[in-house]
Amino acid sequence: MIVSVASGKGGTGKTTVSASLTTIWGRPIVAVDLDVEEPNLHLFLHPAMEGNETAYIKIPVVDESKCTYCGACSDLCQFKAISVVNQLVMTFPEMCHGCGGCMAICPEKAISEGRRELGEISWGSAGSAGFLMGRLRVGEAMSPPLMRQVKARLNAMAAGGSRDVIIDAPPGVSCPAVNAVIDSDVIILVTEPTPFGLYDFQLAWEAFCPLGKPMGAVVNRAGVGNDQIYHFCQDKGLPILAQIPFDRAIAEAYARGRIITEVSSDIERIFIDLKEGIRHLAERRSSKEAAHA
Amino acid sequence: MREVVIISGKGGTGKTSLTGAFAHLAAKKVICDLDVDAPDLHLLLRPAHQREEEFWSGYEAKIDPELCERCGTCAAMCRFGAIHENDSGFRVDPLRCEGCKVCVAFCPADAIEFPQKHCGNWYVSSTRMGPMVHAQLFPGEENSGRLVMVLKQQARELAESRDLDLVLCDGAPGIGCPVISSLSGTDLAVAVTEPTPSGRHDLERVADLCRHFKVGFAVIINKCDLNPEESKRIEAFCRDKDYPVLASLPHDRIVTEAMVQTLVVTELPESEFSRELGRAWEQIEALLGR
Structure with a gap:
């Protein structure tokens, strides 16, 4: 089972929820940080790192001795990453999405593969849990290509489904967030009961609904703000799987890099119930699928 | 004309609440929400749309x-x-x-x-704080960086045409495509952070990003009392790198109270929080040379 923890609004508690779930999961698990722009999960799980590799994207390198300046490459490129003007060909590596179109279409076979660094992928273990993260190179604009490579390694680590997976997703509802949750079995949306929390939660719900995956909500800082989030969840039939109370002791524990299930047995109980709720959601889905088959 | 962008690295540190307050404190400005993915500033400023345009970008x-x-x-x-x-x-x-x-x-x-894709809409609006340029990318869409560039261009043109000399922008979390676009041509990035391991970690990355693109950088520590030792570490980091710390704001429920009332913090009765914000804004003006 792959569980994504996403949010819409940033700072609602995705990493807190991911870290807490990882520690109480009770079955073989891999925790993955796909918020490659600002990965934080390692700050709470303190994994022992076992390996890392640099991730690259393939970009064009033009052999000018073969180039006839026909312009087929720049006509095809949708990202303004290669340009032919008169007797000059220029590449703009930072614009390249790595589609390989220019290399395939060049009639002179004048374009070969170079590479641009995307960032780093590293892995290890946190207690009995496997751990995997991507870290985008500062200055690199595109996170989805790095996320795809992290997920490729995840497939090996999850050992054909014998280990569950918890994905700590990036905030927002645009392409990086959708990329993070697209392969999961269950999506958990973490929000807070404030106007900002509600608005971004609605956007996230709209963005993820077309994926057709079971979703559940976690309301963090319950007690601040207002109760509109509960009305929204009720309207949409979205189950609230957990509520984490607004409590300074929790905020301070988080601020010290602690996993909040350590604060009290009540908090730990909330996450154990959340875990059960997630499993129920996933089972409901697989029994539905079995019924369709 | 000057341009300042409020960013954070980590989400949820208080960017939008503080930008709303700065919109209240600043004179002669255009307000611009560059978090086109999950924009929230309109929830405080309640803009009345005067112009609405479709954003078409990319193909499918x-x-x-x-x-x-x-x-x-x-x-x-x-x-x-x-x-x-x-x-x-x-x-x-x-x-x-x-x-x-x-x-x-x-x-x-x-x-x-x-076919080309209709990825979202953008707006020029009026608010009680002045004119505002903002957008909504459709959920799940891409090309947020390009939409950010459209908004910045519109905001600058609007400021010019109305004889305003500041563009005040609310940015997106992270260090990727929309954030990089929001830094282009900007005079100053103000990062709002919090004294947590994530807050400091993400602040360091967003500071590196601003250095990489040669954008001026200053810091506000929000919720500074949550972990005073971590606040000190952030201050030491800023001292070491020569980044001015403009304010240290306490963890205060009035931020959420203002939000629930769709007001900005400085519109509530005066508090230590709002006074500290006022001092921060004066320093931003000074850094911008206004």
Whole structure:
């Protein structure tokens, strides 16, 4: 089972929820940080790192001795990453999405593969849990290509489904967030009961609904703000799987890099119930699928 | 004209609440929400739309099943895993399609269309704090960086035409595409952080990003009392790198109270929080040379 923890609004508690779930999961698990722009999960799980590799994207390198300046490459490129003007060909590596179109279409076979660094992928273990993260190179604009490579390694680590997976997703509802949750079995949306929390939660719900995956909500800082989030969840039939109370002791524990299930047995109980709720959601889905088959 | 962007690295540190307050404190400005993915500033400023424009950007491949000969060239060449075959033929998954046109160019049957995408809308609005330029990218869409560039251009033109000398921008979390776009041509980035391991970690990355793009950088520590030792570490980091710390704000429920009332913090009765914010804004003005 792959569980994504996403949010819409940033700072609602995705990493807190991911870290807490990882520690109480009770079955073989891999925790993955796909918020490659600002990965934080390692700050709470303190994994022992076992390996890392640099991730690259393939970009064009033009052999000018073969180039006839026909312009087929720049006509095809949708990202303004290669340009032919008169007797000059220029590449703009930072614009390249790595589609390989220019290399395939060049009639002179004048374009070969170079590479641009995307960032780093590293892995290890946190207690009995496997751990995997991507870290985008500062200055690199595109996170989805790095996320795809992290997920490729995840497939090996999850050992054909014998280990569950918890994905700590990036905030927002645009392409990086959708990329993070697209392969999961269950999506958990973490929000807070404030106007900002509600608005971004609605956007996230709209963005993820077309994926057709079971979703559940976690309301963090319950007690601040207002109760509109509960009305929204009720309207949409979205189950609230957990509520984490607004409590300074929790905020301070988080601020010290602690996993909040350590604060009290009540908090730990909330996450154990959340875990059960997630499993129920996933089972409901697989029994539905079995019924369709 | 000067331009300042409020960013954070980590989400949820208080960017938008503080930008709203600065919009209240600043004179002669255009307000601009560059978090086009999950924008929230409009929830405080309640803009009245005066102009609405569609944002079209990028393309999406669509296979015509009538013309498709099921050769599989498209799926073999797609580097994004966006094309799969099912019982009814090959199909493009719009959520994975990068819009690169490779499948269109190499389809021997010319069976793939390539329509442009309507990715969102943008607005020029009036608010009680002044004119505002903002947008909403449709959920799940891409090209947020390009939309950010459109908004910045509009905000600058609006400021010029109305004889205003400041563009005040609310930015997005992270260090990727929309944040990089929001830094282009900006005089100053103000990062709002919090004294948590995540807050400090993400602040350091966003500081590196601003250094990389040679944008001026200053810091506000929000919720500073949550972990005073971590606040000190952030201050030491800033001292070491020569980044001014403009304010240290306590963790105060009035921020959420203001939000619930759709007001900004400085519109509530005066508090230590709002006084500290006022001092921060004066320093921002000084850094901008206003």
